[in-house]
Amino acid sequence: MTHAGTLDLRDVTIRLRRSGVAIFDGLGLSVGPGGVTTLMGPSGSGKSTLLAFCGGSLDREAFTAQGAVLIGGERVEALPPERRRLGLLLQDPLLFPHLSVAGNLLYGLPRQRARGRSERRRIVEDALGQAGLQGYADRDPTTLSGGQRARVALLRTLLAEPRALLLDEPFSKLDAALREDVRAFVFDHARARGLPTLLVTHDEADARAAGGPVVLVER
């Protein structure tokens, strides 16, 4: 199933509440279906803050924010995070330790998709097969390697059928070889599904692999 659309930010201004300093002032950007836009900039320049604004998890006690976030033309900035249908991946893949790999994968699955036990099993096996993780359904996620956890976290995000991806340094803890594999896996999926993707990274190789425009965020 594809969820083609664009991710647009319009006239986004985010200020530190205490000082009134603007971290972003009238920012606009547009990511097309399957495109990846990379945000780069020094530590503290506001990259994660911008993703939090898009995803609906901005700390409103610390920041004030104005502007629009549109997914496929629909304004979402006033919706609660779970209704924005954005896939967020962070540096540390957060898998639920009390659930199996299959339990983690099925966690965000839209209810109408997984009717019976065998259907759910098929969805899990298909997803694991795509990621080279056949046979991992019943594993305890705490026994997986970093790269395997990263893949499971990505599969879980994709199975939840997001309309766009927000990636906050999701490759930075992986060693070089694995990093290339997981990166290709993420970008290939984003392209194949037509998902617009915003990537935060400090790594120029990530930006090159993403292939899209790079936005430099200044302090």
Ligand SMILES: Nc1ncnc2c1ncn2[C@@H]1O[C@H](COP(=O)(O)OP(=O)(O)OP(=O)(O)O)[C@@H](O)[C@H]1O
């Ligand atoms: N909860 C908070 N309360 C007050 N200030 C905050 C809070 N979170 C972040 N900041 C400030 O907002 C600015 C932007 O931080 P942010 O984490 O978005 O930067 P970043 O570019 O993602 O940095 P890094 O590359 O280190 O992850 C920084 O000046 C930071 O100190």
